[in-house]
Every structure is written in structure tokens, then in C-alpha cells.
Amino acid sequence: DVPKRSLWQRVKDIVRTDVSVLFKGVDEGSLEALETLLIESDFGVPTSLALVAEVERRHKRGEVKTEAEFRQALADGVANALRTGNADPAMAMAASGPTVLLVIGVNGAGKTTFIGKLAAQYRAQGKRVLVGAADTFRAGAIDQLRVWAERSGAEFVGGKPGSDPASVAYDAVDAGIARNMDLIIVDTAGRLHTSDDLMTELRKMHRVIGKRMPEAPHEILLVLDGTIGQNALSQARTFSSAVPVTGVVVTKLDGTAKGGIVVAVHEALNVPIKYVGVGEQVGDLEPFDADVYAKELVE
Numbered sequence: 386d387v388p389k390r391s392l393w394q395r396v397k398d399i400v401r402t403d404v405s406v407l408f409k410g411v412d413e414g415s416l417e418a419l420e421t422l423l424i425e426s427d428f429g430v431p432t433s434l435a436l437v438a439e440v441e442r443r444h445k446r447g448e449v450k451t452e453a454e455f456r457q458a459l460a461d462g463v464a465n466a467l468r469t470g471n472a473d474p475a476m477a478m479a480a481s482g483p484t485v486l487l488v489i490g491v492n493g494a495g496k497t498t499f500i501g502k503l504a505a506q507y508r509a510q511g512k513r514v515l516v517g518a519a520d521t522f523r524a525g526a527i528d529q530l531r532v533w534a535e536r537s538g539a540e541f542v543g544g545k546p547g548s549d550p551a552s553v554a555y556d557a558v559d560a561g562i563a564r565n566m567d568l569i570i571v572d573t574a575g576r577l578h579t580s581d582d583l584m585t586e587l588r589k590m591h592r593v594i595g596k597r598m599p600e601a602p603h604e605i606l607l608v609l610d611g612t613i614g615q616n617a618l619s620q621a622r623t624f625s626s627a628v629p630v631t632g633v634v635v636t637k638l639d640g641t642a643k644g645g646i647v648v649a650v651h652e653a654l655n656v657p658i659k660y661v662g663v664g665e666q667v668g669d670l671e672p673f674d675a676d677v678y679a680k681e682l683v684e
């Protein structure tokens with residue numbers, strides 16, 4: 386894995402002290418080297434080309450002569466990419482009754498941790514939160530989620546290991562309505578080796594939740610591990626072909642300098658990035674902000 390150095394620190398290795406080397410077309414320190422670095426940082430080929438083109442365009446207009454201007458050109462390009470299309474990071478809210486979130490993603494992506502952190506954030510705002518553990522495939526997953534829920538004072542509905550995940554999801558929504566919750570967060574299974582079965586199961590859960598509350602789920606959030614590079618893109622495509630993903634959570638961004646995956650996933654799915662995970666602790670979850678994200682990349 387790439388060590389945790391900011392994108393900007395790595396770009397600086399190319400530019401060194403003189404931004405003008407970028408535009409001279411020499412091998413070291415050329416726009417091509419910048420393009421390669423962006424691709425290596427998981428921005429994906431189309432976005433990397435677009436970012437380089439933006440830098441070049443501004444240079445031709447005489448706007449990229451100093452390091453600060455170069456930095457700004459890159460940050461603006463990233464922020465613009467993240468603001469294009471379906472990009473509102475705000476969470477959808479139910480018009481009345483509880484808001485229902487369905488959280489999907491492969492095992493190990495950080496679903497449970499995300500749900501625990503999110504439940505804690507809403508609890509801290511005084512909201513009533515219920516967490517439903519519908520990953521009945523792994524007993525450990527149910528226990529882990531119960532611990533997170535108890536820690537933040539969220540209510541918990543969990544199925545027995547081996548029981549039908551869709552019926553657990555239904556029960557969680559039913560209990561959340563009966564108990565007058567503000568937010569219901571439903572966890573799902575993420576076993577990858579049987580992805581066909583998993584996608585069928587997710588479709589069924591989606592359908593069954595809608596039977597109990599027609600406008601639910603209000604959000605389907607896909608959790609992706611930010612350190613796995615382009616694999617995150619293929620996971621994103623698989624999951625969004627099964628259910629209508631409304632937002633993406635990228636985790637483990639504290640462990641990688643290849644933050645370009647955030648941009649690549651947004652562009653591939655045309656859905657907003659809603660949160661980023663930046664550590665294992667309860668406070669390590671940030672609502673997504675394109676400008677802040679772009680600025681941090683060039684710090």
C-alpha cells in the first residue's frame with residue numbers, strides 16, 4: 386500500500402521547485418508524470434485526464450505560474466468533479482415517521498463500524514436510533530453491532546443466526562415505527578463469495594422494507610474500503626446493479642494517500658459521497674464536503 390502522504394506531497398516530488406517544468410514535456414516532472422500519479426492515486430483514467438487538462442488550460446491562460454496556482458488548479462478540478470451530477474451529501478429524511486437507512490457493502494469494508502459511528506452521531510444530537518442486525522450469516526457481526534448500539538444508547542433488533550435477513554429487516558422497521566424512532570439503520574450481510582445470492586437477498590430486503598413503509602428505505606448507503614483501489618469500483622457496480630444505491634461511504638481514508646477513489650466512485654455511479662471514515666474510533670466519521678476534501682488533498 387502507498388504510505389500515508391498527501392497527494393500534494395507526492396505531486397511536489399514531480400514539480401520540485403519550478404512549476405514550469407510541468408509544461409516543458411520532459412519525462413521527469415511533466416504533465417504525463419502528473420497524469421500517472423493521479424491514475425496511481427485511484428482517480429481513474431477519465432478523471433486524471435480531465436484534471437491534467439484543466440491544469441494545462443489554466444496554464445495556457447497564464448493562470449498557473451506559481452506553486453500556489455498549480456495547487457489551486459488541482460484542488461478546483463477535484464472539487465468540481467465531486468460537485469458534478471448527483472452530488473448532494475445531505476441525508477434524505479422521512480417526511481414523517483422514522484428515516485430508514487439500508488447499509489450495504491462487502492465484509493471488512495467497515496459497515497459495522499460506520500453504523501456504530503453514525504448511530505453515535507445521531508444519538509449525540511438527541512435522536513432516537515434503532516439499529517437492525519440483518520447479517521444473520523455471521524453471529525459475530527450481530528454481537529459486534531449490538532456492542533456498538535449499546536455503547537451509543539441506540540436500540541437494537543437482531544435476528545437469530547441463520548434466520549431470514551429480510552424478516553429481520555422488516556422487524557427492525559416495524560419495531561422502529563412502533564417505538565417512535567427518528568432513525569432506523571439496517572445492517573446487511575456482505576459475504577462476497579456468494580455474490581449472486583447476496584444480491585438476491587439485498588433485493589428482497591429492499592422490497593420487504595418497502596412493504597412495511599412504502600417510502601423506505603430513504604437511503605441505501607454503500608460502504609467501500611478506500612484502500613482497495615479499483616476493486617472498490619467493481620464492488621460499487623455490482624451492488625448498484627442489485628439495489629438503487631443513493632449514497633456512498635468511503636472508509637479507511639486515514640490509511641491511504643490514494644484518495645482519488647472518492648472521485649472515481651462518484652463519477653462511476655453518479656451518486657453523492659455522504660461520509661468518509663478516517664479511523665476506527667467512534668468520532669472518526671466526517672460528513673462529506675467536496676471543498677474540504679479537495680483542499681486536504683493538496684495540503
Ligand code: GDP
Nearest residue numbers: 492493494495496497498636637662663664665
Ligand atoms: P464490516 O465487516 O463491513 O462490518 O467491517 P467492520 O466495521 O467490522 O470493519 C472492518 C475493520 O476495519 C475493523 O477492524 C475496523 O476497525 C476497521 N475500520 C472501519 N472503518 C475504518 C476507518 O475509517 N479507518 C480505519 N483505519 N479502520 C477502519
